[in-house]
Each structure stands twice: as C-alpha cells, then as structure tokens.
Amino acid sequence: xxxxxxxxxxxxxxxxxxxxxxxxxxxxxxxxxxxxxxxxxxxxxxxxxxxxxxxxxxxxxxxxxxxxxxxxxxxxxxxxxxxxxxxxxxxxxxxxxxxxxxxxxxxxxxxxxxxxxxxxxxxxxxxxxxxxxxxxxxxxxxxxxxxxxxxxxxxxxxxxxxxxxxxxxxxxxxxxxxxxxxxxxxxxxxxxxxxxxxxxxxxxxxxxxxxxxxxxxxxxxxxxxxxxxxxxxxxxxxxxxxxxxxxxxxxxxxxxxxxxxxxxxxxxxxxxxxxxxxxxxxxxxxxxx
Amino acid sequence: xxxxxxxxxxxxxxxxxxxxxxxxxxxxxxxxxxxxxxxxxxxxxxxxxxxxxxxxxxxxxxxxxxxxxxxxxxxxxxxxxxxxxxxxxxxxxxxxxxxxxxxxxxxxxxxxxxxxxxxxxxxxxxxxxxxxxxxxxxxxxxxxxxxxxxxxxxxxxxxxxxxxxxxxxxxxxxxxxxxxxxxxxxxxxxxxxxxxxxxxxxxxxxxxxxxxxxxxxxxxxxxxxxxxxxxxxxxxxxxxxxxxxxxxxxxxxxxxxxxxxxxxxxxxxxxxxxxxxxxxxxxxxxxxxxxxxxxxxxxxxxxxxxxxxxxxxxxxxxxxxxxxx
Numbered sequence: 001x002x003x004x005x006x007x008x009x010x011x012x013x014x015x016x017x018x019x020x021x022x023x024x025x026x027x028x029x030x031x032x033x034x035x036x037x038x039x040x041x042x043x044x045x046x047x048x049x050x051x052x053x054x055x056x057x058x059x060x061x062x063x064x065x066x067x068x069x070x071x072x073x074x075x076x077x078x079x080x081x082x083x084x085x086x087x088x089x090x091x092x093x094x095x096x097x098x099x100x101x102x103x104x105x106x107x108x109x110x111x112x113x114x115x116x117x118x119x120x121x122x123x124x125x126x127x128x129x130x131x132x133x134x135x136x137x138x139x140x141x142x143x144x145x146x147x148x149x150x151x152x153x154x155x156x157x158x159x160x161x162x163x164x165x166x167x168x169x170x171x172x173x174x175x176x177x178x179x180x181x182x183x184x185x186x187x188x189x190x191x192x193x194x195x196x197x198x199x200x201x202x203x204x205x206x207x208x209x210x211x212x213x214x215x216x217x218x219x220x221x222x223x224x225x226x227x228x229x230x231x232x233x234x235x236x237x238x239x240x241x242x243x244x245x246x247x248x249x250x251x252x253x254x255x256x257x258x259x260x261x262x263x264x265x266x267x268x269x270x271x272x273x274x275x276x277x278x279x280x281x282x283x284x285x286x287x288x289x
Numbered sequence: 290x291x292x293x294x295x296x297x298x299x300x301x302x303x304x305x306x307x308x309x310x311x312x313x314x315x316x317x318x319x320x321x322x323x324x325x326x327x328x329x330x331x332x333x334x335x336x337x338x339x340x341x342x343x344x345x346x347x348x349x350x351x352x353x354x355x356x357x358x359x360x361x362x363x364x365x366x367x368x369x370x371x372x373x374x375x376x377x378x379x380x381x382x383x384x385x386x387x388x389x390x391x392x393x394x395x396x397x398x399x400x401x402x403x404x405x406x407x408x409x410x411x412x413x414x415x416x417x418x419x420x421x422x423x424x425x426x427x428x429x430x431x432x433x434x435x436x437x438x439x440x441x442x443x444x445x446x447x448x449x450x451x452x453x454x455x456x457x458x459x460x461x462x463x464x465x466x467x468x469x470x471x472x473x474x475x476x477x478x479x480x481x482x483x484x485x486x487x488x489x490x491x492x493x494x495x496x497x498x499x500x501x502x503x504x505x506x507x508x509x510x511x512x513x514x515x516x517x518x519x520x521x522x523x524x525x526x527x528x529x530x531x532x533x534x535x536x537x538x539x540x541x542x543x544x545x546x547x548x549x550x551x552x553x554x555x556x557x558x559x560x561x562x563x564x565x566x567x568x569x570x571x572x573x574x575x576x577x578x579x580x581x582x583x584x585x586x587x588x589x590x591x592x593x594x595x596x597x598x599x600x601x602x603x604x605x606x607x608x609x610x611x612x613x614x
C-alpha cells in the first residue's frame with residue numbers, strides 16, 4: 001500500500017528559529033495519527049507543510065503529490081480544520097452548505113444536513129450568531145460531509161468545553177472514519193484522545209522524538225512502579241525516565257522485556273500521556289546538557 | 290430543535306441551467322465564488338438599489354420644484370428640446386448610480402483580499418479546492434463586470450420607471466409635462482452611457498488593480514496604504530526632485546481618456562443648448578462622440594496590462610505569503 005504522507009528531511013526555520021529540523025515520517029492509509037507535542041514544537045509547521053501552506057526544504061509527498069506544486073489538486077482529496085473559529089462570520093449556515101456544494105465535487109449535502117439536524121443550528125443563522133461550540137459543529141458537519149482521503153485537524157477542540165469535545169471525537173470515530181481514510185490530528189491535550197489514535201508521532205523542538213503505532217508501544221515501553229528496595233537494581237537496567245509519584249519510584253524502560261522487569265515492581269504499559277511526559281522531560285534534559 | 294430544510298438559492302435557476310452547472314464543475318465553482326462576494330459584501334447591491342429607490346421616490350414626491358414659464362409654451366413643445374430634456378434626465382438619473390457604484394467598488398476592492406486574513410477565515414477558504422487564481426479572478430470579475438453590468442441594468446430600469454411615474458403624474462396634472470418618451474433618444478442615450486461605462490471600467494482598471502493589490506498586501510489598515518503611500522510618494526518626489534510625475538500620472542489616469550472621446554464637447558454643447566434654449570437636439574450631439582480613439586489609445590491597454598500584473602501579484606501573495614497563523 002502506498003503511503004498517504006511520506007516526509008523525508010523536512011526542514012524549515014522562521015528567520016533564525018528552527019521550526020522543523022530534518023523531520024521524517026510516514027503515514028499509511030486507514031490510520032488515525034496523533035501528532036503530539038508541546039506548544040511551539042513544530043506541529044503546526046509540519047501540518048502547514050503537508051497542506052501546502054508554507055515553504056520548506058526536504059521531500060514531501062501527500063497522496064503522491066507535492067503540496068508545494070499541486071496544492072489545488074491536493075485539496076480535492078484533503079480536508080482540514082485549522083482552528084475552531086475560522087468560518088467567516090458573515091456566512092449563513094444555508095450559504096455555507098451552498099458554498100461547499102458549489103466548489104467541492106465530493107461534498108455530500110444530505111450528509112451535512114444530517115449532521116446539522118442533530119444540533120440546534122438553524123439554517124438562517126449567521127456564523128457570528130452561533131456559539132463557539134456550534135461553529136465547530138457546523139465546521140465539522142461541512143468537513144465530514146466531504147469524501148476526503150486525508151483529514152487534517154489542528155487542535156480541533158481547543159477552547160471547547162468537555163461536552164463538545166467528547167461529541168466531536170465520537171462523531172469523528174463513528175460517522176466518519178473508515179479503513180479508506182486517514183486522519184491526522186495535532187493536539188497538546190494528550191489524555192483526552194489516548195484511545196483515538198492508531199499511531200503517535202511525538203515532536204519536540206522541531207524533531208521527531210517518537211514515531212510508533214499504538215500496538216508497538218506495548219512491545220517497546222514498560223513502566224514499572226518500583227518498590228523502594230529495588231530502586232538501585234532497577235536503575236542498573238537504565239530506565240530512560242524516572243520520577244516520583246506519592247513516594248514511589250516510577251521508571252520507564254525502552255526495549256526491555258516486561259518479564260525481566262516484573263520482579264522489580266508493578267509492571268504496565270505506559271499511557272500515551274505518561275510516555276509523552278517522559279519523552280519531553282528527557283528531551284528537555286538533553287537539550288539543556 | 291429546528292428541522293432545517295435545504296432551500297438553496299441556486300434552485301432558483303431553471304433546472305436546465307442547474308444540470309448544466311453540475312456537469313461543468315469549474316463553471317459552477319466560479320458561479321459560486323461570484324455569489325459568495327455578494328453574500329459577503331451586501332453593499333454591492335444594496336447601495337445602488339437604495340439610490341435607485343430614492344430617485345424613484347423623488348419622481349413621486351417632487352412638488353413645484355420645476356416651474357414652467359407658461360408665457361413661452363411653444364419652445365417647450367419643440368420636439369428637439371423635448372428629446373434633449375429626456376436625454377439629459379437619463380444622464381442625470383444614471384450618474385448618481387455610477388458614482389455610488391464607484392464608491393462601493395473602491396470600498397469593496399480595498400477589503401476583498403484583506404477581510405479573509407483579518408477574520409482568519411483564509412484557512413477555511415484554503416481548505417476548499419479553490420485556486421488562488423480563481424479567488425482573485427472572481428473578485429476582479431465582480432468589480433469589473435458583474436457590478437458595472439448590474440448597475441447599468443438598474444439605471445436603465447430606473448430611467449424607464451422614473452419617466453413612467455413622472456408622465457403619469459403629468460397626466461393627472463401633478464407634475465410639469467417635461468419628460469416625453471422618445472425611443473430613439475432613449476436607445477441612443479443608453480447606448481452611449483453603456484459605452485461610456487465600458488470605457489470607464491477599462492480606463493480606471495489600474496486603480497482597481499492597485500486597490501486589490503493593496504488589499505492582498507497590507508497586513509493591517511489597507512486604507513492607510515491606499516491613501517498615504519501615493520500622497521507620500523507625491524510629496525517626497527516634489528521635495529527630493531522638484532518634479533511632479535506621480536501627481537500628473539494620477540491626474541492623467543483620472544480623466545485622460547475623456548478628452549479622446551470628445552464627450553465634454555457633446556455634453557457642454559447640450560447644456561448650452563438648453564440654457565440658451567437653442568434648438569439643438571442632445572441625441573444629435575452624440576454623433577460627435579468618438580469611441581474609436583479611446584479604444585485604440587495605447588495608455589488604455591498599458592493600464593490593463595498593469596491591472597493584470599497587480600492581479601497576478603495578488604494571486605502570488607495569497608498563494609505564497611505565510612502569515613496565516
């Protein structure tokens with residue numbers, strides 16, 4: 001199967017500040033990929049590169065096309081939501097449907113109406129009259145009714161309350177996602193979307209820190225809550241991250257068999273959030289050193 | 290919970306046109322883009338309509354503003370004077386609409402490429418398969434074709450309705466019987482006004498291009514760019530070099546074409562003829578107007594090339610400038 005996104009050596013700096021440094025990754029079809037990193041890590045720059053919104057160095061193919069050269073063509077098969085509140089404020093809901101139907105051959109108006117029927121949004125309303133949550137619902141209804149091969153969401157739930165966030169991801173998973181489609185989501189709120197992803201890419205300071213499928217994480221990483229008397233023995237096995245929770249040492253190991261670590265304490269697969277914190281902390285220390 | 294029903298305004302089109310549009314996605318896209326501009330900038334159609342309504346109201350409610358000297362009725366009955374008055378009334382009714390159109394279009398062009406960056410909706414637009422070229426082309430098309438044609442049609446209807454209302458009032462003795470329908474004068478006047486409109490749009494296109502480019506270029510306050518920059522350029526040129534090429538260029542681009550039309554001689558002739566009550570028909574004066582020299586004027590075509598360059602630069606800026614978030 002051909003990759004949906006194939007990035008090799010993406011490099012970009014704003015003036016003298018590097019935003020991406022030699023970033024490479026591959027996204028296959030039918031995956032839901034979390035591009036995760038702290039603010040300013042380079043997530044948005046990577047997305048802008050994928051969407052043909054910025055110039056960069058390196059080799060990038062999205063659905064086999066170079067987004068720099070074939071942006072218009074690419075946008076027929078790629079949808080994205082860049083930020084929650086970007087719908088023009090003067091637009092009426094009915095006009096929004098008319099508009100997307102008029103410019104997009106892959107837009108299914110009936111499907112968008114179906115999404116809207118589940119909300120309190122009225123067709124006569126203008127975007128400026130809708131609440132922030134409703135604007136997101138409208139945007140989502142428009143975007144999810146487009147039969148795109150790649151959907152890119154940049155911090156899609158930023159500033160929304162929990163109810164809308166939950167609804168957003170439920171709709172995404174239940175009504176949209178299928179094995180033909182690929183979804184790329186950036187977020188810095190990892191806990192919320194743990195169970196959504198099939199793959200995660202951690203990015204920090206413009207570099208890929210971790211790139212793995214979620215199943216792959218269990219084979220690669222083990223988190224052990226070490227009993228105090230085992231602490232020194234555990235450290236000999238070189239955990240890459242160690243911190244203290246309620247007086248107990250929690251260590252994260254990479255590339256060690258869970259069976260070897262079991263005698264040291266309570267063993268489990270770290271959550272994506274735990275791994276994220278661990279990787280970011282290590283990255284910070286390395287950068288400082 | 291509302292139960293929305295989709296009533297699209299393109300459903301107002303005849304079914305055959307809808308089917309044709311469905312089979313021509315690029316035409317359908319451009320059609321949608323044009324409609325989008327009128328959704329966003331409602332003043333494009335509301336301002337001319339308001340002026341037209343006001344003109345028609347004035348036909349209904351003018352009272353005794355025009356007093357006819359009854360002692361010289363014979364001159365007012367002269368058919369040539371009548372056709373002159375009729376023709377001049379059309380000019381008088383149409384010009385306010387054209388002026389409003391110019392103001393509205395200038396304001397539109399100043400904002401049309403800037404608004405989407407100001408309200409950050411540009412990324413929504415860029416998430417749709419609409420090319421930057423199509424976007425800029427739709428805006429230029431609205432400014433140079435759709436709104437001028439629409440204003441011309443509106444002015445024509447206003448002229449007819451005004452005359453109708455006035456004549457009905459004259460019939461029942463409420464207004465002086467000044468406006469007498471004259472088909473030849475009507476057609477000649479409308480044709481000349483249409484040609485004048487076409488030439489104005491072609492001649493003033495470089496101004497449109499500048500406004501569009503400023504709108505695509507400015508990071509904030511486009512009005513400051515389009516007023517202060519030329520003003521500063523004129524002042525700096527005068528101080529530094531003691532010349533005034535920029536100001537004479539602007540002055541030339543503002544009015545230069547009209548000299549080659551010989552339009553003012555026609556208009557001046559018609560005005561003096563009315564003032565002196567000389568028996569000169571205004572429609573007959575139109576024969577003095579020459580359209581040919583205006584269209585073969587090299588400066589007109591240079592201006593259009595300049596406009597195209599501005600549009601191209603606007604496309605480039607929208608495509609490649611990276612300040613979207």
